Each structure stands twice: as structure tokens, then as C-alpha cells.
Amino acid sequence: MAEPTGRINRRNLLLTAGAGLSSLAIGSATTPAIAAAPAFLRQEQTLRIAFEGTAVDPLDQQLADGFKEQFPDANIEFIPIQGTDWNEYFAKVLTMIASGTAPDIMSVATEGTQLFASQGLSTPLDDYVKRDQAELEEYFADVHPSLVEAMMYEGSLYQLPRDFNAANMYINTTLFEEHGIDYPATDWDKDTFYQIARTLTAENGGPPFGYGWTNRLWGSWMPWIFVNDSNLLTEERAPGGEWLWDAFYADADDTVQRGGGWRWEAPQANAPANVEALEFVVQMAQEGITPSVSEGGGDLLQGFFTSNSLGMTPAGGFWAGGLNEAGMTPDAFDVQYFPKWKSQRHQFGTAGYVILESSQAKDLAWEFLKYVVSKPAMELSFGGNFSTPVRRSMLTAEQYSPTGPQHWEVFYGTLDEHPETAPIPAPPQANEMTSIFMRYTGLALTFSQSPQEALDSMQAELEELFAQEG
């Protein structure tokens, strides 16, 4: 019997399929970035709001309901996006933008303000602010100009700040009392701090530890750089911004010459003051005053603090509610300004919502932005003290009595008493910069490299990064 012929050839079938897919892949790679979904596919008057988190909080839903009372045709869809820290959250949102599923509004902290603004992904709010100047006067009068300036980029405003956190020093009052240490003075210095940290640390190394921190951009050993009158990058103020300062802060008692936002243009990682700061924190680690430093948002550190295994740590107002929720009574912890070194210049971060340039509902998004910074909306959002509201009028004894700390006035006092306080360095290349910063910080803290070696290597990589981007 003759062999059957003309069978469908498996090799040809697979080759044909592969060729087809190749054409598809190469063809799709050459097409322009996919635009946002056409408006007719989306429900009208729907605002998609992305934020860093794992789930929608009931408070957010109340916020949405309050907005709908003013705008009954508006639908609010919250999109929680999980990330170990801000850089991961930003990367995920950028992927959403590229895939055509961009939200209308997203929560952005200092770490991402210039990242989105420089790429033209976020909408400048200047025209909206000028149009609604009368309505916003009350808001700006209640917000420190440093926080507003941090949300500006090259003369334009991109966010209305809602909350901020400066790196103050949190104190475990239980450990302080056990060792007979008084609450430190407002102008306590680095040496006094070191003695206290040494005293709080168990003999032969903790636990308990005198001082701890998390390896990330905000907090970490950045506060020591700032109080040593230095910065990771050179800093200067961009020109412009007069339209805002003249409109809202002309009569303000502000001694600082404001501009159009910050420019961080060149790395100076291995400046002597920075090496000195890193040597100080490495010394504390070598002496057992500081536990092994891990990365992340600080949840582990909070656990050590609440279990009285840690005496002091840099943190902001966001810790007040968190510590209380973890079981600490209002008098079990307190806060003071960061210790003085060459100065007492603090570092802070702030956050607000941006309107994405791809949004088809910008006008409605602007109304939402104004709504969430209104006093009633902010009182709803920040009732639990899980962050520090930018509205000065909201920081009261009554606000902090349920959670602590006793010296809550330190939060806003950081801006008033130390006007040289500035935002953490967060240029458009903040993601890569943070990665380099954390990597070499880790090498120094594990004693794999000396502080000088680590910062020399950090400087070299940062220079390469800024040269590529420039």
C-alpha cells in the first residue's frame, strides 16, 4: 500500500504560526504608544483615581460620596496599586499609561512629582488655579509655601498638596523613662542624641536599640545629610512661579525667596559632609546602637518601636496614627525636632493628586482636586492621624489627643521654625537615583565598603546616570 502523502506538516504549521506572531510583534513594536481608551468606551463623567495601597478604604468611599453630592453625574472609581514603596507604585502606573488604561488622577508624592511633570504626563494646574483664585485663597492661606513650592516644576504647579511628613525624631518614652532621660530640648544636638542612643542600647548591643532607620530615600540617613547642611544633589530654585506667590503669599510672613520649584541637577554624593553623615550612622551600626537596616516602608521598624525594642527613629506625622493603631498609648511615644548638627535643616516629603495629561475629564478632575483639599474633606481623610495634613489649622491638641504625640506642634513647627527645611531630592530620574542610593547605603551598612568607598562609587554611578539623562 502506498504511504499516505500530503499530510498537514507539523513543522510548517508551527513555522507559519511563528512567522505570523513575529510580524504581529514587530508591527506592534513600531506603532506609536497606545493612546488612552476612546471616550465613547468609558462611562461619561467617570473619574479613575489611582493611589498606592492594597484596598479602597471606607473613608475614600465617603470622600467619593461627598463629591457626588456636589456632582451627582460623577462616578468615582478608586484603583489601589500595590508597591513596596513609591518607586514601584510609579512604575506600575507608568505601565498602565503605556497600555492605554491610564487613570484620570493619581496620588503622587515628592518622589514622583518631577518624574511625571518632566515627561509631560501630568497636567499643569496654573490656568485652573488662576481661574479659581478666589475659591482657593482660603486653602493657600492655610498651607505653608514650602509645601506648595515642592509641588512645582519649572514655574508651574502640578499638585495641590494634601499631606506632608518631615523627618522628625520619634522617641519611645517608655525606654526614656526607664533610663531616666528627659524629653530633649528643641535645639538638642548630634552629640546629645548619640549619648542618649548609646544609653538606650543594651550592653553588648541591642535589643533594645537606641536608634534605627529604614533604607529608602525619605528618612534613612538623609536627615543626617540635611542637618549637616548638605544634600545628595546640588539644589537650586527654578525661575518663575511669581503668578502663584504674588496671588496667594504676597502678604505672608515668608522669609524665603520662593521660585518655580526645585532643580536637582548634579550629584554630590561624596561631598565631605555626606561622607561624615554616613560615617556617623555606620559607626552607630558597628557599635550595635542600630539594628540591621532593611529596605521598605518602615513596617518592621514600627514593630520594633511598638515592642519597646527601639528607642528613637526618624519618622513623620504618619507614625502617630500607625503607632496608636499598633497599640501604643498617646503617652508611650513623643516627637522632637531632628538633632542639630551644622544646622537643623529638616527634610520632608509631600503628596497630592495629579491630573494625568491623558485624562478625558480634566475639568471634573480639577473639581475633585479642589474638593479633596477642602477642609471638610481633609478632616474626613486625616482624622486618624495617618499622615500630617498640609492645613495648619488642622493640627490642634484636640486632633492629636486620641493618638499622640504630646508635642504634635513639632510637625508644623518644622516648617515654621526651620524655614530652610526642604523636600528630599527628587529629580525626574528619582527612580534610578533611589536605586543607586539604596544599593550603596546597603553596602556601607553591611560594612562591605567603607563610607568613603560607597559614596565614591555612588557618585560615579549618579554622574553616569545624570550624563545619560542630560
Place this chain on the structure above:
Amino acid sequence: MAQTTHSPSAPAARSGPIGWITENSLAGMARRRALLGYLFILPSLLGVLVFTAGPVIASFGLSLYQWNIIDPPTFIGLDNYERLANDTRVLQSFVTTGQFVVLAVSLQLVVSLLLAMGVQSLKQTGLRYVFRTAYFLPLLTSAASISIVLAYMFHQDFGVINYYLGKVGVARIPWLNSSTWAMLAIVLTYVWQQIGFTFIVFLGGLSGISRDVLEAADLDGATGWRRFWDITLPMLSPTLLFAAVIAVIGALQVFAEPFVMTNGGPGDATRTVVMMIYESAFSFLQIGYGSAIAVLLFVVILLVTALQFRLSNKWVFYQ
């Protein structure tokens, strides 16, 4: 006049593809059987093409472009590969991954084989089921979840492992804060989670060894280590090859454990190739460069697997 004869029962022949398929001949029947077979596997085939082969081919294409997902991609030819050749961090990540593979796969194969032999030797069936389940269970859990838990357990100052080591007089080990110990901690975590797979494979392999052969070996005086080395292991060699190939491919792509436990640190001490791909593509938005690294990893896996099969001629015995 010549007459064309037709079988009274045969339908008229049709032309074109339909005719080709419905042709009433042995060839036609073979085509119909082949088509039916392909139709059955079409869902799986589509899945592999769309979700596996498709992205792999797309990666090859993307590696020739510079693309930050915000602006349109720009064709740059082999520039990404040129950059890769000079990128010491990426090349170091291949070395780090290689070290991880050697440690993890060796430990995984040895331990899982010992466990399989132990379970195989159990007389009670119930006990066998219990241990089989216990050793396989970690494989069913999420690598990320396990890594989070073990990161806490390995914590230098507050972890339970150092706590109990301290009780027996061992000083605190900087598990995740030392270049050497961090790699070991990640290897232990990975092996604990993956051991179930090779354990089950070896269990199956051991069950497949003929009892007659083993009894004959006993009669000839080959017992204990001698029996294992000269009889069991050679007969298990095809299974060992399969387990080794799969284990090496998996280990070369390790991500969850180093990402969660150390984020590649201290420095780059535990930064694997897949972490570099993730960092380039999703943290730094260099999709083209990340794809180039992925292509290189693909080539490395291909070469390593080919080498394993090549070397298997010397030590694998097929009955």
C-alpha cells in the same frame, strides 16, 4: 465513444482545500485524522503561542529598540547588546545567578533524593502518604509569601533563627546583611520551597526500578552504599537527568526569593539576572535593554540545557 465510469456510491470530487481534506483516499483520511488531532490541541497550542512563544518572539524584537513605554519605540539595532557586553552589573548578575544555581540545584537534588529514598523505604503506607504530602506542600505555596516569612525569621537581630542559635552559643549571623550569608539564606529558602517537585520525581523514579533487579543485587552481595552507587543510581539516571534539567532551568530564573528577602543586596551580592531584567524594564523603563538581557538569559539557558543533554551520554543509562 469512451465513457467515464464512476462508482455509483462515490460522491463527486470537490476541488480546493475542502476537497483536499474530504478526499476519499488513504491520504485524505490521514489528513482528516491529523486535522482532528490539531484541533484537539489547538487551545493549548494557542495558549503557548500567545502567552509563551509570542512574548519570547516579542522580546527578540523589542531588544532591537529603545523604548521607555511613554514615547514611541526607536529602532537602535544591536546597541542594547553592545551596552550589555560592557555592563559589569549585568554580567556580574549572570555570575551571581550561576553561583546560586550550583548551590541550590546541588542541595535540592541531594536532599530530595535522600528524602525520596527515605519515604520509599517506609513500610507503612499511611506514613508514606503523610511524609509525601509534607514534603510536597511547600511547592504549593507562594514563593513571595514564604520569602516574606523567612526574611523575618532570618533577621539578624529579631529573627527566630538567630534566637535559637543564640541559645546554643552561636553568635548572631548576619543572614541577610552579609554578601556570603545572604546567598545562603536565599538558597535555603528556595530549596525548601522547590524540593517537593524533585522529591516527587525521584519518588516516581525509584518506584520504577524493578524489584527483581534489586533482589538480584542483594543476592549477589551488593548492599547499602554499593547497591545505591552501582545499581540504584544508574537505573535512576534518566530521572536524575530530567530533575537536574528542570531544576537548573528554574534556578536560572530565580526572582521572588532574592527580590523579597534582600532586594538583590547587600549591594548586588544577590542580584540575579531576572532581577536585572525587572529593574531595567519596569523600574527604569528601559524595555529594550531589559528585553536584551532576557534574550541573553534565554541563550544561556539553551546552552546550559544542551550541555546537560550532551554530557548525559556519559552517565545516563537507558534500559
